[in-house]
Amino acid sequence: MALTENQLLNKWVEDMARMCRPEDIVLINGSEEQKKKLTEEACATGEIIQLNQELLPGCLYHRTAANDVARVEHLTFICTKLKDDAGPSNNWMSPEEGYRRAGEIFQGSMKGRKMYVIPFSMGPVGSPFSKIGVELTDSIYVVLNMLIMTRAGREVMEALGAGGEFTRCLHSQADLDENRRLILHFPEDNTIWSVGSGYGGNVLLGKKCLALRIASYLARKEMWLAEHMLILGIEDPTGRIDYIAAAFPSACGKTNLAMMIPPEGLKAKGYRIWTVGDDIAWMRIDTDGKLWAINPEYGFFGVAPGTNSKTNPSAVATVKKNTIFTNVVLNPDGTVWWEDGDGEPASEGALDWQGRPWKPGMKDEKGNTIKGAHPNSRFTAPFVQCPSHSFRIEHHHGVNISAIVFGGRRAHLAPLVYQAYDWSHGVYIGATMASERTAAQYGKQGEVRRDPMAMLPFCGYNMADYFEHWLRMGVRMRWQPQIFHVNWFRQDQNNGYLWPGFGENLRILEWILARCRGEVDARKTAIGFVPKLEDIDMTGLHLPKENMERLLEIDPKAWEVEMADIAEFFKKFGNRLPLELWAQHEDLKRRLEELGSGSALQPQPF
Numbered sequence: 001m002a003l004t005e006n007q008l009l010n011k012w013v014e015d016m017a018r019m020c021r022p023e024d025i026v027l028i029n030g031s032e033e034q035k036k037k038l039t040e041e042a043c044a045t046g047e048i049i050q051l052n053q054e055l056l057p058g059c060l061y062h063r064t065a066a067n068d069v070a071r072v073e074h075l076t077f078i079c080t081k082l083k084d085d086a087g088p089s090n091n092w093m094s095p096e097e098g099y100r101r102a103g104e105i106f107q108g109s110m111k112g113r114k115m116y117v118i119p120f121s122m123g124p125v126g127s128p129f130s131k132i133g134v135e136l137t138d139s140i141y142v143v144l145n146m147l148i149m150t151r152a153g154r155e156v157m158e159a160l161g162a163g164g165e166f167t168r169c170l171h172s173q174a175d176l177d178e179n180r181r182l183i184l185h186f187p188e189d190n191t192i193w194s195v196g197s198g199y200g201g202n203v204l205l206g207k208k209c210l211a212l213r214i215a216s217y218l219a220r221k222e223m224w225l226a227e228h229m230l231i232l233g234i235e236d237p238t239g240r241i242d243y244i245a246a247a248f249p250s251a252c253g254k255t256n257l258a259m260m261i262p263p264e265g266l267k268a269k270g271y272r273i274w275t276v277g278d279d280i281a282w283m284r285i286d287t288d289g290k291l292w293a294i295n296p297e298y299g300f301f302g303v304a305p306g307t308n309s310k311t312n313p314s315a316v317a318t319v320k321k322n323t324i325f326t327n328v329v330l331n332p333d334g335t336v337w338w339e340d341g342d343g344e345p346a347s348e349g350a351l352d353w354q355g356r357p358w359k360p361g362m363k364d365e366k367g368n369t370i371k372g373a374h375p376n377s378r379f380t381a382p383f384v385q386c387p388s389h390s391f392r393i394e395h396h397h398g399v400n401i402s403a404i405v406f407g408g409r410r411a412h413l414a415p416l417v418y419q420a421y422d423w424s425h426g427v428y429i430g431a432t433m434a435s436e437r438t439a440a441q442y443g444k445q446g447e448v449r450r451d452p453m454a455m456l457p458f459c460g461y462n463m464a465d466y467f468e469h470w471l472r473m474g475v476r477m478r479w480q481p482q483i484f485h486v487n488w489f490r491q492d493q494n495n496g497y498l499w500p501g502f503g504e505n506l507r508i509l510e511w512i513l514a515r516c517r518g519e520v521d522a523r524k525t526a527i528g529f530v531p532k533l534e535d536i537d538m539t540g541l542h543l544p545k546e547n548m549e550r551l552l553e554i555d556p557k558a559w560e561v562e563m564a565d566i567a568e569f570f571k572k573f574g575n576r577l578p579l580e581l582w583a584q585h586e587d588l589k590r591r592l593e594e595l596g597s598g599s600a601l602q603p604q605p606f
């Protein structure tokens with residue numbers, strides 16, 4: 001009997017099976033019964049360990065191979081016919097070479113294993129915002145994760161019907177050899193091939209591969225936006241909810257911001273936060289001329305270390321049940337632990353992320369502390385388990401976006417918050433986003449990594465065209481969201497953070513929304529509109545006034561260095577870069593020169 005009623009799908013599965021040679025093909029229907037059977041099978045082989053079902057009901061544990069713990073940007077390719085269509089920020093391979101090289105690794109890679117066929121929808125099933133994909137994989141871990149991260153199974157098959165379009169996603173762990181690992185995207189064929197990895201970001205193909213790299217390509221063709229953004233709603237006591245979409249590079253606290261808890265001082269105002277998404281936003285202009293956004297995902301694939309009841313109580317509550325933990329510490333009582341989490345790990349009998357006996361405080365030969373959980377260890381948890389999850393997650397048109405926020409980690413340059421003059425200036429701000437490495441982190445202090453719109457590793461085509469697309473989208477909207485830039489990470493001379501971050505960030509979001517509603521005025525500066533000190537509600541937060549002044553300061557000398565770096569970055573895109581961005585660049589340069597010469601030192605109210 002045919003696998004499905006979709007002949008195109010059947011033919012593709014047949015072709016891929018001929019190449020990978022699995023011993024069996026199993027269609028995932030999304031039922032509890034099938035999930036239970038697969039979990040039992042994976043537990044029997046040790047691929048998955050069942051956790052303490054009394055303390056962590058429905059929770060599972062998995063370890064990836066030690067050489068396979070993160071996304072591999074150097075092995076990730078965009079395979080377009082023309083190299084220039086991938087652009088200077090992507091690795092490129094021709095489609096012929098991609099299919100040939102990966103094909104050799106896929107050849108017979110599923111021998112002795114089953115091939116699972118997972119029909120999934122990114123976005124609510126049947127929504128005009130959504131896209132359907134089908135992932136073929138030989139990993140039960142992938143199946144169980146996809147059942148959390150996406151809407152998957154029979155309902156999606158029905159929506160796909162006999163002739164529907166879908167993204168073809170092929171994955172095999174093969175032998176997990178780093179030298180035979182490739183993550184390939186064929187945007188012109190709506191196809192993804194991932195081989196040789198078992199790590200989430202490389203193998204849950206609905207996420208970074210489809211919802212960002214392939215979707216960004218489709219979004220340009222179809223005039224919408226696929227972005228690396230969280231979506232959050234802020235409800236005020238009158239019941240009005242305004243939504244913000246925000247892009248930050250990886251590891252800048254997106255999940256924490258998406259689930260933030262109002263700070264004590266603002267509690268009296270009765271704000272309520274609604275989490276719509278923590279990683280990806282798909283946005284379309286609706287018939288009302290406004291920008292609407294959905295979260296195409298259905299779960300969280302969050303970093304565990306650092307997640308605790310203080311930094312993110314909602315995430316702690318979210319992972320209490322039905323969660324898959326990857327590469328964290330396994331306690332002998334079947335519970336889990338990670339660095340900077342809640343409580344203590346077991347003092348005896350714990351195993352680290354590689355399955356080795358581990359005790360807190362253990363050191364290696366060089367005297368360095370051995371971490372129990374991998375720094376990129378993860379939890380995969382259903383979206384609706386988040387206490388602040390928005391009821392709009394199921395809504396076909398998502399939420400109306402009032403503000404777009406770009407952010408980076410800058411020790412000295414960018415003020416706490418500023419607002420673009422208009423859409424085109426906002427696109428420039430997004431296109432020039434960057435994060436700086438600080439002494440407390442990794443790499444060389446002060447080194448700047450440009451990460452436009454936090455999409456550098458995720459844009460599936462030439463980023464110069466991507467900027468052009470953003471500019472065109474602005475022209476098409478009748479009501480453009482206001483664009484802002486924030487920097488929670490500004491430091492003093494002693495490398496201490498000037499701003500407390502976490503829930504206190506709501507004070508800045510409050511100003512952002514007040515600006516969107518035209519309720520507060522601002523200082524017009526060379527780089528954009530900056531708040532007047534008195535317009536940020538500091539109730540219950542005692543920060544010295546000098547701190548706030550430092551946080552909002554604009555240093556023309558530092559900006560001069562920045563402008564040179566931006567110009568170097570822009571030049572990489574040659575004459576494909578929209579002239580409008582160069583014009584924005586020149587305007588900013590001129591305004592900064594005026595500021596540096598003292599003629600515009602006093603920012604003017606507008």
Ligand code: OXD
Nearest residue numbers: 071201249250251279
């Ligand atoms: C992620 C990332 O895992 O951005 O979300 O790296």
Ligand code: MN
Nearest residue numbers: 228249250279
């Ligand atoms: Mn991300």
